[in-house]
Amino acid sequence: MNELERWKHRFLTYLEVERGKSLLTRRNYDFYLTRFLTLSKLTKPEQITLDDVRDFRLALNRLENTRGATLKRSTQNYHLIALRSFLRYLARNDVTTLPAEKIELAKAGARQVAFLDGPDLDAFLDAPLTTREPELIKRRDKAMLELLFSSGLRVSELTGLRRDTVNPAKDDFTVRGKGDTLRLVFLSQAAKAALKAYLGLRRDDAPYLFIRHDRAAKQPTTNNQQPTTQPLTARSVQRLVAHYANLAGITKRVTPHVLRHSFATDLLMNGADIRSVQALLGHASITTTQIYTHVTNRQLKDVYQAFHGKRRR
Numbered sequence: 001m002n003e004l005e006r007w008k009h010r011f012l013t014y015l016e017v018e019r020g021k022s023l024l025t026r027r028n029y030d031f032y033l034t035r036f037l038t039l040s041k042l043t044k045p046e047q048i049t050l051d052d053v054r055d056f057r058l059a060l061n062r063l064e065n066t067r068g069a070t071l072k073r074s075t076q077n078y079h080l081i082a083l084r085s086f087l088r089y090l091a092r093n094d095v096t097t098l099p100a101e102k103i104e105l106a107k108a109g110a111r112q113v114a115f116l117d118g119p120d121l122d123a124f125l126d127a128p129l130t131t132r133e134p135e136l137i138k139r140r141d142k143a144m145l146e147l148l149f150s151s152g153l154r155v156s157e158l159t160g161l162r163r164d165t166v167n168p169a170k171d172d173f174t175v176r177g178k179g180d181t182l183r184l185v186f187l188s189q190a191a192k193a194a195l196k197a198y199l200g201l202r203r204d205d206a207p208y209l210f211i212r213h214d215r216a217a218k219q220p221t222t223n224n225q226q227p228t229t230q231p232l233t234a235r236s237v238q239r240l241v242a243h244y245a246n247l248a249g250i251t252k253r254v255t256p257h258v259l260r261h262s263f264a265t266d267l268l269m270n271g272a273d274i275r276s277v278q279a280l281l282g283h284a285s286i287t288t289t290q291i292y293t294h295v296t297n298r299q300l301k302d303v304y305q306a307f308h309g310k311r312r313r
Helices: 003-017 023-040 050-062 073-092 118-130 135-151 155-159 190-203 234-247 256-269 275-281 286-295 298-307
Strands: 172-176 182-186
Touching: 003 023, 003 073, 023 050, 023 073, 050 073, 050 275, 118 135, 118 234, 135 155, 135 190, 135 234, 135 256, 155 256, 155 286, 182 275, 234 256, 256 275, 256 286, 275 286
Parallel strands: none
Antiparallel strands: 172 182
8 A cells, every 4th residue: 555545544534533424425535536546646645746637637538437428527526526625634734745726626517407396296206106015115105205305305314214203293303414414304294194104004113214114124133133124225215216207107317316306496486595495405505505596596587577578469
């Protein structure tokens, strides 16, 4: 292991232990930085130059996946953000290296926000009840979809929910989100009713709110303890969401994050202010929330309808 790799390992430990970043964040930063070290073939912090960064950006721009598609500009920027954070960490530890502020991010185009509304949303949320699955599965999936749309939860937040934290008789509960931050989320009447129906059918003592209801769900334990029922994984939720979108006749790709977008868009289109939506989504920066404003600017529509084409007969 060379000097740069040792510093990378210390940096990743710093992110997890001192900054409280998730294991997923650590894994992503490890991937981005390892790619830089592999492509640059550098071994010491003082060797990093702006030319090396330019070469790295060029390599990222030309990199193709298995389908022949190049990396999105936003994905390229994730690599640069990780590298800048690493350089700042080195500087704070009095290690001579390239100043982080010399690295500029690539200019990204406006992000397209996908969301569901109107008949598509209604058909999607009702899709679980149209299947031939056992009633318990129908009610679980109905509750899951209603909760995602009602609360704007991230899929990782949803799968981590426990039964003792969500009470269908109450209008809100607290969730621990990114950066170990707590925020208040709310339940719609539809979500409360769906959760009550699902939990009313549960006959297990598993602690998680959404669990697998099949024989393979029970994972053996040691010391002759009773097997434990496993919660739904993020991947399982993604598959279920895609499945019900297909059943509802929706042709575009639907993911749990599309429901988060739908939650935010619904609030803004009905008059919510951007700062409140930021708090409800748990965004650290208002800049992240502003991706929704270009699809929900009601004032522009009012101006257009009031003033456009008035002189035409």
